[in-house]
Each structure stands twice: as structure tokens, then as C-alpha cells.
Amino acid sequence: MPEFYKKIFNNNKEWVKHHLEADPNYFKDLSEGQKPPILWIGCSDSRVPANEVTGTKPGEVFVHRNIANMVIHTDMSMLSVLDYAVNVLEVRHVIVCGHYGCGGINAALTSKKFGIIDNWLRHIKDVYRMHKEEIDALQTEDEKQRRMVELNVQEQVFDLAKTSIIQQSWANGKFLQVHGIVYDIANGILKDLGVNFNSNEDMDQVYRFDF
Numbered sequence: 397m398p399e400f401y402k403k404i405f406n407n408n409k410e411w412v413k414h415h416l417e418a419d420p421n422y423f424k425d426l427s428e429g430q431k432p433p434i435l436w437i438g439c440s441d442s443r444v445p446a447n448e449v450t451g452t453k454p455g456e457v458f459v460h461r462n463i464a465n466m467v468i469h470t471d472m473s474m475l476s477v478l479d480y481a482v483n484v485l486e487v488r489h490v491i492v493c494g495h496y497g498c499g500g501i502n503a504a505l506t507s508k509k510f511g512i513i514d515n516w517l518r519h520i521k522d523v524y525r526m527h528k529e530e531i532d533a534l535q536t537e538d539e540k541q542r543r544m545v546e547l548n549v550q551e552q553v554f555d556l557a558k559t560s561i562i563q564q565s566w567a568n569g570k571f572l573q574v575h576g577i578v579y580d581i582a583n584g585i586l587k588d589l590g591v592n593f594n595s596n597e598d599m600d601q602v603y604r605f606d607f
């Protein structure tokens with residue numbers, strides 16, 4: 397067995413011991429159910445673990461991760477997570493968290509062919525097309541990549557707000573906020589982008605559903 401693979405089981409034993417010492421009922425309590433107030437949609441990048449960067453514990457954040465934290469309307473996995481989080485767990489906040497230095501964003505800004513992932517990254521190229529003027533006006537590659545990370549989060553928040561799942565929840569009078577944030581791998585800091593919605597009032601009419 398490779399060393400690193402073996403290590404996770406030793407780590408796990410230590411972790412269980414640590415929690416049981418502090419609270420003998422820790423796992424028993426968790427086994428009784430979950431009521432997380434937050435759904436986190438983040439990047440699969442190993443450097444952005446949702447619980448760790450937010451200082452939250454098991455049971456506090458429902459998580460969905462994919463390459464470049466995308467909200468794609470035909471993605472059954474994302475839609476199922478969103479539906480369950482909103483309608484069963486009744487989360488109060490849905491967060492899209494991007495991160496500077498995102499490989500998915502950087503790859504999408506090139507013309508390189510990577511394989512099957514190109515179909516996924518295509519959605520990021522669409523975000524670039526929508527904001528082409530702003531991105532092209534930036535001087536360095538680094539500035540372009542960083543701004544694209546932010547704009548991509550913003551567009552994914554818009555896409556979340558456009559879903560019938562979120563709009564139905566608002567129509568039912570539920571408290572539900574969607575937020576866009578960015579994590580900086582280089583210093584560990586989370587930044588709120590100020591893209592927050594709790595209704596569909598500012599949305600273009602064609603995206604608004606009649607309920």
C-alpha cells in the first residue's frame with residue numbers, strides 16, 4: 397500500500413480520538429441528522445477545502461464542488477444538490493466560491509485543447525465573451541485571470557438565481573440568499589464580491605418565472 401494512502405487511516409484514527417476526548421457524543425450527535433445553514437458551491441481544487449477555510453465543522457456546510465465552481469443548468473448533480481439543500485435541508489445561504497489561481501479559469505482563457513474538459517470550460521469562455529471589453533483592457537495576464545475569476549463567480553451567482561429551484565423558494569416567501577465570494581490561495585483570505593441576491597426583482601423579465 398502506498399505510504400500516503402496508508403496515512404489517511406492513521407490520520408482518521410487520531411481525528412476520531414481527538415473528537416471523542418473533547419465530546420464523547422460527537423459522532424452520535426452528528427449521526428442523528430444534519431441542518432446546515434449553508435450550501436457551498438466551490439472549485440474541486442485541493443487547496444480550497446470548504447470547512448477549513450470557513451472555520452466550520454461537520455454538519456454546518458453542505459458542499460458541492462466541481463472544476464471552476466460552475467452552475468450549469470443541465471448539470472443534474474449540481475441541480476440535485478441545490479434542490480436537496482434548498483427544499484429539504486432549507487439552507488439560508490447559497491455561496492458560490494471561486495479562487496484566484498484557478499486552473500479551470502486559466503485554461504479557459506487559452507486556446508489549448510485539453511480533452512473532454514474543454515466542453516466544461518466552454519462555459520467559462522462564454523463568461524469571457526460577455527465581459528470581453530473589460531478583460532481585454534487589463535494589462536497583464538495575471539490581472540485578466542484574477543478578474544475572470546471574479547466575473548465567473550458573478551455569472552454563476554446569476555445562473556443560480558435564474559434556477560426555478562431558487563426562484564420557487566423566493567416565491568414561497570422563504571429566506572434564501574445567494575452570494576458570490578472569492579478565496580485567495582496566496583493569503584487564505586475570503587472576499588465577498590458584493591453579488592448578493594434574496595429576490596428575483598433585479599432580474600431581466602425573461603428569466604423570471606410566474607408562480
Ligand code: CO
Nearest residue numbers: 439441498499
Ligand atoms: Co479552481
